[in-house]
Amino acid sequence: MLVLAALLSAATPEGFDLGQTFLVALFFGLPLAGALAVLAYRLPGAVVAGDPATRLVALVTADLPPARREWGAAMRAELTIIDDAPDRRRFALGCAVTAVRMSVTGRSWAVATAAGASVAVLTLVASRVSLSGERGGIMLATVYLSALILFAAGAVNSRPDRSFRSGLIGGLLAAGAALVGMLMVATVEAVHWELVAGAFVMDGDIPKGDLGRVEAALDPLSPHFLLLHLLVWVPMPVFGALVGTGRSVENPRLVALRL
Amino acid sequence: MKRDRRPSPQTAAVLMALAEDPSAWTYGYELCRRLDLKAGTVYPILIRLAERGQVETTWETEPEPGRPPRHLYRLSAKGAEVVRSLRAGEAAREAASSLRTAAASE
Numbered sequence: 528m529l530v531l532a533a534l535l536s537a538a539t540p541e542g543f544d545l546g547q548t549f550l551v552a553l554f555f556g557l558p559l560a561g562a563l564a565v566l567a568y569r570l571p572g573a574v575v576a577g578d579p580a581t582r583l584v585a586l587v588t589a590d591l592p593p594a595r596r597e598w599g600a601a602m603r604a605e606l607t608i609i610d611d612a613p614d615r616r617r618f619a620l621g622c623a624v625t626a627v628r629m630s631v632t633g634r635s636w637a638v639a640t641a642a643g644a645s646v647a648v649l650t651l652v653a654s655r656v657s658l659s660g661e662r663g664g665i666m667l668a669t670v671y672l673s674a675l676i677l678f679a680a681g682a683v684n685s686r687p688d689r690s691f692r693s694g695l696i697g698g699l700l701a702a703g704a705a706l707v708g709m710l711m712v713a714t715v716e717a718v719h720w721e722l723v724a725g726a727f728v729m730d731g732d733i734p735k736g737d738l739g740r741v742e743a744a745l746d747p748l749s750p751h752f753l754l755l756h757l758l759v760w761v762p763m764p765v766f767g768a769l770v771g772t773g774r775s776v777e778n779p780r781l782v783a784l785r786l
Numbered sequence: 787m788k789r790d791r792r793p794s795p796q797t798a799a800v801l802m803a804l805a806e807d808p809s810a811w812t813y814g815y816e817l818c819r820r821l822d823l824k825a826g827t828v829y830p831i832l833i834r835l836a837e838r839g840q841v842e843t844t845w846e847t848e849p850e851p852g853r854p855p856r857h858l859y860r861l862s863a864k865g866a867e868v869v870r871s872l873r874a875g876e877a878a879r880e881a882a883s884s885l886r887t888a889a890a891s892e
Contacts, residue, residue: 601814601856603854608815619824619826621829622825
């Protein structure tokens with residue numbers, strides 16, 4: 528995280544600054560660390576001892592909705608009788624695919640579609656408001672306001688059956704849809720900004736030379752912008768799923784490991 | 787109106803495999819090996835069949851020492867009905883196919 532922060536800091540007009548690097552690392556690192564801590568608590572399968580197949584099955588069957596817990600226990604039991612390592616791997620992968628498919632429901636798709644559409648509209652509004660105002664670009668809105676939408680997506684997905692896993696997977700699906708929605712609108716708007724203001728849509732910077740349409744349209748796809756979005760977005764479904772789950776009736780570690 | 791959907795070939799294969807000995811309890815992994823299907827295919831089918839009441843499930847009462855009890859599956863009466871209609875459909879298709887072959891050769 529410090530290396531990443533140093534790179535981000537070095538990319539600013541003022542150049543590398545140790546204090547700024549530390550603040551950037553703290554700003555992005557804290558939510559990520561928090562999200563990892565939540566994941567370690569809610570999905571304890573990753574810390575179960577055993578071969579990779581045992582760990583994978585434990586991970587994908589941890590914190591399942593109540594209606595699917597029996598299935599999870601059955602999968603963990605079934606793995607114990609498979610001795611051949613390639614067979615164990617294949618079985619574990621099959622379980623992982625099934626577990627993800629179980630968690631992606633009609634509601635997950637509906638929430639993801641709504642999140643993608645909301646972020647697309649937000650991007651368009653931010654672009655037009657910024658273009659008619661200070662022309663500071665759309666990045667603040669697409670990074671931070673969209674993050675709130677993803678938080679809500681995680682919470683909405685986990686709420687009905689109080690399943691952290693449903694919230695997490697649904698929230699990540701929503702993050703994917705949001706990224707698609709944001710990029711689709713941002714690339715079109717980038718060309719509009721180039722025509723009207725000759726500036727980049729993401730941060731409103733005006734290039735020294737002429738800005739071509741292709742260069743303008745590709746601006747939202749720049750790795751550092753994408754990375755910035757992902758750094759802020761990814762922890763949000765995790766926190767949303769945690770809030771949506773509410774107070775867990777049972778300790779997820781015990782539920783996950785119980786047979 | 788509820789549509790009467792024909793099960794997928796994989797679902798039909800699982801039902802047929804369970805119908806070979808309807809009273810016997812079978813392990814899910816055993817079905818995977820017998821049908822040469824992946825766990826990611828067989829288990830969702832078993833879950834769906836159990837939810838539809840076409841398959842009964844239970845846990846091993848006397849697991850091997852040091853191992854957790856495994857889940858067992860067997861065909862229910864409702865599942866046996868589905869298998870009967872699958873077999874009837876298959877027989878009808880075969881009959882129609884041989885009639886067509888006979889007509890073409892005349």
